[in-house]
Amino acid sequence: MALLIALLMIVGAFGTEWSVKYNQQKICALKGSTVFMNGTFTHPKRLTVKETFWTIDPVPGVEPTDLSKDPDYSGSVKFFTDKQKHFSLKLSDVMKKDEHQFCFRIKTNEENIRWTGIPGVQLRVTELLVEAPEKVTDGQTADLTCKTTCSLIDPTFIWYKNGRPLTTKTINNNQLHLQTVSSEDAGSYSCAVEGSQHLRSTAHSLRVRYPPKNVSVSISPSGEIVEGISVTLTCSSDANPPEKIYTWFKRSASIGEGKTYSIPNIRSEDSGEYTCQSLNDLGERRSTALQINVLYPPKSVSVYISPSGEIVEGSSVTLTCSSDGNPPVKIYTWFKVSTPVGEGKTYNIPNIRSFAGRQHHRLIRYRIA
Structure with missing residues (x-):
């Protein structure tokens, strides 16, 4: 209590000569980045500064702890002070646990005369998060947003797809706009801030729903088809959601269903054009014709x-x-x-x-x- 009264008396006597000014009092930083806190200070001329350091969340009446001596910070903080009374703090690899009020502390040649710059610098730590629809349908539009829990200063956002920078898409501030989505837009998206590209967001997987495409028919065995052998036709296509029904046609007549169609003992009358049709919840598409020419x-x-x-x-x-x-x-x-x-x-x-x-x-x- 006596110390508090002494401090109050000092403030009253020398308040106009004491000052601690921070360049920024609110800082939003990316998790894993390095943060600098800077400022200037003044003190009564009759006093001599014996020690300066940084502390966090000072409590009235309790002597603050030197941050460099805190086991949680000893390896990640560095202090700088020059003769022109400029000071700075370098804090490396910031984490969520570092969300505190950082204050500059001054000790003078008189034991009971000390000064703490309150309020200090409030640090908030954020990670980048991609917000986007889980799935979008072919032909629609989609917006992906790179979100933070606090406001970074003038960030320039960079977008990545499957680990590679995107340069051909529309980027508006923190938003990536996909116009007329197609299956080629499916992939893993992440974002970063220019200058801190190594601190990317967690990847977000964008799924694109589309009707069957690239429908084709293959035949086994390949090569010449001789009467009497067994032949299997296989239908292949690309679709999301996956194909539900495959239908087989000989010319225009439906002859069966399933991903494969077998002719166990092929005859000359089996010669002709074969196609398959692939269907899912979004539509259907038929393959180009496969011509079977049976030799006999x-x-x-x-x-x-x-x-x-x-x-x-x-x-x-x-x-x-x-x-x-x-x-x-x-x-x-x-x-x-x-x-x-x-x-x-x-x-x-x-x-x-x-x-x-x-x-x-x-x-x-x-x-x-």
Whole structure:
């Protein structure tokens, strides 16, 4: 109590000569940054300054503690005072626990005459936080905001997507504006303040909902498709939310559902155009057509004679071979009994004789390219 009365008497006697002026009395700092507190002071000329230091949250009637001797601050604070009575405090790697009132303390050559600059500098510590919708639908707009719990001084905000700076988007103060959102805008967004790029916000994941796109059909096995093998078609697409229904079409006819469509024993009649349609809650899209061309050896082989009906000795006769094959039949070989007699799709007998009528011309071999 005696000390308090003495201090009050000193204030009354020398109040016009004592002053502690801080350059800023409110500071908002980013967590992890370095903060400087500066100011100037004066004191009565008859007194000599013996010691200066910084303290936090001074309590009336209680001798303040030198911050540099506080175990919580000894490694993170540095004091500076010059002959022109300028003073400063450097506080490194500020944390939320550092939200205090920092005051400059002066001790003089007279034991009971001391001075504390009250009110001091109020420090608030903030982290950057990205505020944005959790998900947005393709075609809409979206605004992402870089928020703080206190007001930084003239900050210039920088935005990152998936760790890389964004330079092609509209940035207005602390807001990132996404106009006509597409699936390409999905990703992890964070923000920082210019000069403290290493102190980025926690990343925010932006999800974009969109209907199916990039719908395609693949076939297994790839390469030539030979009649009799098993074939599987697979539908692939990109969608968010994921695809719910896949529908398969052969030309315009629906033939099945599911991500895959199997043809266990493929036949020539299975040749044609196949597409799949992918559907989710936002829409549907069909793939481009996949053409299946089934290869098979000659079948349905038959021989036709012209003219038909009775064959008169001395007339001209043409035999024609007909068959179905894929790829088309390249070589036809004609046999009389077991003896080859010619090649080509047709075989002509220009002046038929009676012995020829008693023979049977038949096609017994094909070669396919």
